[in-house]
Amino acid sequence: MSTSTDSPPARPRRDRRPVPPLVFLLVLALAALGVWWKVLDDAGAREDATEAACVTAAGAPPSLDPSTVTVRVYNASDLAGKAQEVADQLTQRGFVVDEVANDPTDREVTGPGEIRHGARGTDAAGYLALFLPGAGSFQDTRADARIDLVIGPDFPGLASPDDVAATLDPIASAEAAC
Template identity: 80%
Template sequence: MSTTTDSPPARPRRDRRPVGPLVFLLVLALAALGVWWKVLSDEGARAEADEAACATAAEAPPSLDPGTVSVRVFNATDRAGLANEVAAQLQQRGFVVDEIANDSSDREVTGTGEVRHGPRGSEAARFLALFLPGAGSFQDTRADARVDLVVGPDFTELTPPDQVASTLSPIASAEAACSEPV
């Protein structure tokens, strides 16, 4: 007889956790989390940019047909005939000029001029202000939509039509983007 100890064969341990697959799953979960974080932050940035564009479009002057804007042109300078010259240029651009005269108000006009309007003429005044850069704005209590363009001492010329169009084209595209359903 032999004196050997017969021990049963060693069995693999079942309580050992597979570290490699767990690390792989953890890295995969972190990568997925990073992708979703990027997607959601980009979406938020796009939404903020859209809101800013819509706010800019809302504050921007409207694009109106000049034939719908009724204007009175007043001269607040010492230069004779300036109101007639400006009125003729506005008529060539399609505006309806109701009256041409010297400014008889007691308001002091400085700079290139002033656009006067009532509450109903706010949009028309913002549109007309595109044609006279640097003009101030004054809202009075008139009930109609008529707008006064008062030419000031620093006036040199109206804004060229192509510059007005280039100012209005990005505004129109921003308004179109804002009105599209999401």
């Protein structure tokens, strides 16, 4: 004797779609996309930071040994003895002072002063400019590397060694990052 049931055998439903696994895969794909977006964005930011550091390092004045810089100090202000005072300060900081006098040229100097140099003294002039912020720069046709520091009527004094070091520190770290 066979037993029969009133209901037909159960068949798999064909209209059923695998929605939960598809949703899970979609969420997983979005999470992976977000991770890769972050990784690529961080890499771009690092490249931008490196490029900015290289630009900063390339445009920055060099850090030189003051004993390799020969300076002539000229006074173009109305203050008597100012050139000698500045020359003494530069000597104390390690610069080689070649001459101290009143400005022998007819150039009008305004502001804190002017740094005059030839093509061979460009790096030294950039370094000396750290000690006299706001000084103008004038390149002439001299053939040697000597530079002239001309004290102007608004000369505030030389920058402190701490200020110069504070200016050079970011430059050194930018050079290291480049």
